Amino acid sequence: MKRVIKVMFLLALLAMTFSLAGCGDSGKPTLKVFNWFDYIDESVYKAFEKEYGIRVIYDTFTTNEDMYAKVVSGNADYDVLFPSDYMIKRLINEDRLAKLDFDNIPNYKYIDDRFKDLDFDPNNEYSVPYMWGTLGILYNKEMVDEPVTSWDILWDSKFSKNIFMYASQRDAIGVALKRLGFSLNSRNEAELEKAKQSLIEQKPLVLAYVGDDVKDKMVAEEAALAVVYSGDAIYSIWENENLAYAVPEEGTNLWFDSMVVPKNSKHKKEAELFINWMCDPENALKNTMYIGYSTPNSAAYDMLPDEVKNDKSAYPDDEILEKCEVFDDISDVLDIYNRIWDEVMTAN
Amino acid sequence: MKQYRWLAYPYAVWMIIFIVVPLMLVLFFSVTAKAPDGSIVLTLENFKKFWEPMYINVLIRSVLLAVYSTVICLVLGYPLALILAGRDFKRKNILVMLAVIPMWMNFLLRTYSWMTLLEKNGTINAFFGTLERLAATYLNMELTLPRVNILYTETAVILGMVYNFLPFMILPIYSVVSKLDRSLIEAAQDLGGNNLVVFKRVIFPLSLPGVLSGITMVFMPAVTTFVISRLLGGAQFMLIGNLIERQFLFSNDWGFGSALSIIMLLLILLSMGFMSRYEKENSGGGLW
Numbered sequence: 001m002k003r004v005i006k007v008m009f010l011l012a013l014l015a016m017t018f019s020l021a022g023c024g025d026s027g028k029p030t031l032k033v034f035n036w037f038d039y040i041d042e043s044v045y046k047a048f049e050k051e052y053g054i055r056v057i058y059d060t061f062t063t064n065e066d067m068y069a070k071v072v073s074g075n076a077d078y079d080v081l082f083p084s085d086y087m088i089k090r091l092i093n094e095d096r097l098a099k100l101d102f103d104n105i106p107n108y109k110y111i112d113d114r115f116k117d118l119d120f121d122p123n124n125e126y127s128v129p130y131m132w133g134t135l136g137i138l139y140n141k142e143m144v145d146e147p148v149t150s151w152d153i154l155w156d157s158k159f160s161k162n163i164f165m166y167a168s169q170r171d172a173i174g175v176a177l178k179r180l181g182f183s184l185n186s187r188n189e190a191e192l193e194k195a196k197q198s199l200i201e202q203k204p205l206v207l208a209y210v211g212d213d214v215k216d217k218m219v220a221e222e223a224a225l226a227v228v229y230s231g232d233a234i235y236s237i238w239e240n241e242n243l244a245y246a247v248p249e250e251g252t253n254l255w256f257d258s259m260v261v262p263k264n265s266k267h268k269k270e271a272e273l274f275i276n277w278m279c280d281p282e283n284a285l286k287n288t289m290y291i292g293y294s295t296p297n298s299a300a301y302d303m304l305p306d307e308v309k310n311d312k313s314a315y316p317d318d319e320i321l322e323k324c325e326v327f328d329d330i331s332d333v334l335d336i337y338n339r340i341w342d343e344v345m346t347a348n
Numbered sequence: 349m350k351q352y353r354w355l356a357y358p359y360a361v362w363m364i365i366f367i368v369v370p371l372m373l374v375l376f377f378s379v380t381a382k383a384p385d386g387s388i389v390l391t392l393e394n395f396k397k398f399w400e401p402m403y404i405n406v407l408i409r410s411v412l413l414a415v416y417s418t419v420i421c422l423v424l425g426y427p428l429a430l431i432l433a434g435r436d437f438k439r440k441n442i443l444v445m446l447a448v449i450p451m452w453m454n455f456l457l458r459t460y461s462w463m464t465l466l467e468k469n470g471t472i473n474a475f476f477g478t479l480e481r482l483a484a485t486y487l488n489m490e491l492t493l494p495r496v497n498i499l500y501t502e503t504a505v506i507l508g509m510v511y512n513f514l515p516f517m518i519l520p521i522y523s524v525v526s527k528l529d530r531s532l533i534e535a536a537q538d539l540g541g542n543n544l545v546v547f548k549r550v551i552f553p554l555s556l557p558g559v560l561s562g563i564t565m566v567f568m569p570a571v572t573t574f575v576i577s578r579l580l581g582g583a584q585f586m587l588i589g590n591l592i593e594r595q596f597l598f599s600n601d602w603g604f605g606s607a608l609s610i611i612m613l614l615l616i617l618l619s620m621g622f623m624s625r626y627e628k629e630n631s632g633g634g635l636w
Contacts, residue, residue: 208500208582338599
């Protein structure tokens with residue numbers, strides 16, 4: 001009996017060795033892609049593999065910080081990443097990204113000019129936008145009769161204890177700043193002080209300050225209004241059709257998830273080929289239809305069905321977009337932001 | 349026994365690495381700050397920052413909520429511990445098990461389940477709604493049941509604390525009372541004491557060590573919790589635990605976070621010292 005076990009153990013060990021060896025080079029060039037979880041129409045990269053004979057190793061992450069930790073740990077050798085705006089800025093500042101050769105990305109011409117040269121990459125050397133969206137108000141049409149057009153509704157005592165605020169200091173202070181007509185990236189102490197007063201004034205009306213779980217709570221109709229990112233809003237509306245999403249007219253935060261290539265990538269050419277493939281209008285259309293987020297690809301936008309194209313919550317009017325801002329790095333005044341949030345959170 | 353002394357070394361090493369060193373680090377961070385030129389300077393700034401009204405308020409609120417829940421735990425737990433320890437009680441093992449079983453489940457899961465129970469459209473309110481509908485259809489009567497609407501209030505936070513920490517009150521009292529010398533009670537009864545007198549003069553004083561360790565074991569986690577106040581309080585009631593968590597995870601102010609931790613530690617040491625003054629010698633009770 002003992003012998004049988006021994007033999008089986010050895011066999012298992014052998015099998016394991018061979019299966020590991022199988023992961024090695026199989027001749028085909030490989031490309032390691034690191035994207036957000038459930039953030040691509042899989043047929044798009046499968047078609048890329050077929051078209052160019054490149055093997056794609058596809059990994060996913062769930063927060064920018066996770067992605068960052070893995071990429072800087074040194075063990076990862078990804079070729080294409082999909083970070084958000086502020087994370088791209090950080091990666092650029094730390095000199096971790098490779099400058100792209102846009103001659104290899106001819107489809108870049110389809111990217112709408114509004115989404116080029118964004119603040120986190122001012123000369124557009126490192127990144128190509130993949131998806132974009134806004135921060136706005138998710139509301140329940142059964143509980144809110146009036147049209148939702150302004151941040152002011154979150155300060156309306158009619159909805160006392162019926163509002164979920166986002167428990168993230170940058171977003172919450174940003175909402176207050178925008179409501180008061182200031183910049184999302186304000187460094188002015190007087191403006192920030194006013195934003196603080198405004199948040200303290202709002203606190204009695206707030207049911208709770210919540211994080212990612214806001215999606216499920218709104219789906220369960222626990223409150224009438226909530227501050228959410230458009231991506232989460234789309235998910236919630238799919239789950240509960242009483243919900244709707246609005247981008248306030250005072251403007252809001254505009255976010256981007258863009259494609260970048262890390263400096264240590266050994267397959268930069270293939271990576272650029274992949275980015276180009278993703279910018280192909282047909283492929284961009286497939287991805288935006290699958291994910292439900294807004295595409296920066298104007299050719300793909302033109303091909304969208306009319307009801308999506310005219311959906312003001314996904315594609316707000318230009319005059320609102322003009323008032324929107326991308327988060328800037330505010331680490332030099334972070335102390336003030338921290339302090340404000342402490343005061344709001346400890347207020348009675 | 350002397351030759352077995354070496355057996356203690358692994359524990360000593362363990363404690364140095366995981367208790368003494370981290371404590372030293374916390375102390376170090378709390379009294380130092382990084383100067384603009386990158387050097388490290390000694391400072392009491394971090395402690396001074398704590399004396400601002402808003403942080404003092406956080407401390408007061410934490411202590412108050414912890415005191416409330418400790419008192420409620422005591423009021424609920426003491427009689428239950430006495431009942432459990434009663435000799436003539438047949439199924440007491442099952443009851444003891446029932447008191448302990450919740451502790452086998454993860455603390456976070458239990459707190460999350462309270463959210464599901466208490467929500468506006470949560471389990472309890474849905475149940476009431478179903479009762480109302482049943483009454484309307486089958487009994488043809490208009491039944492209006494009250495709705496639970498306490499999630500994201502201080503009441504919910506206290507409820508969460510009491511629920512989570514009640515076993516820590518019951519068990520030490522139970523273990524002390526169940527080891528009480530029966531002959532003492534019998535002697536008191538023989539001397540003519542009625543039940544009240546026996547309780548007041550014999551049982552209660554002898555159970556005090558259990559009560560005291562129960563109070564410490566409930567008060568300490570209650571005063572430092574940050575999960576319960578965030579989940580059940582909707583992050584509106586910042587407690588000292590939340591404040592410390594925030595300094596380390598979001599504000600990146602390790603100095604202030606460490607200073608808060610040291611203050612918390614002193615507070616707990618003080619209250620324990622205060623308690624032990626009342627603890628009699630050779631009490632031997634409790635879980636520690």
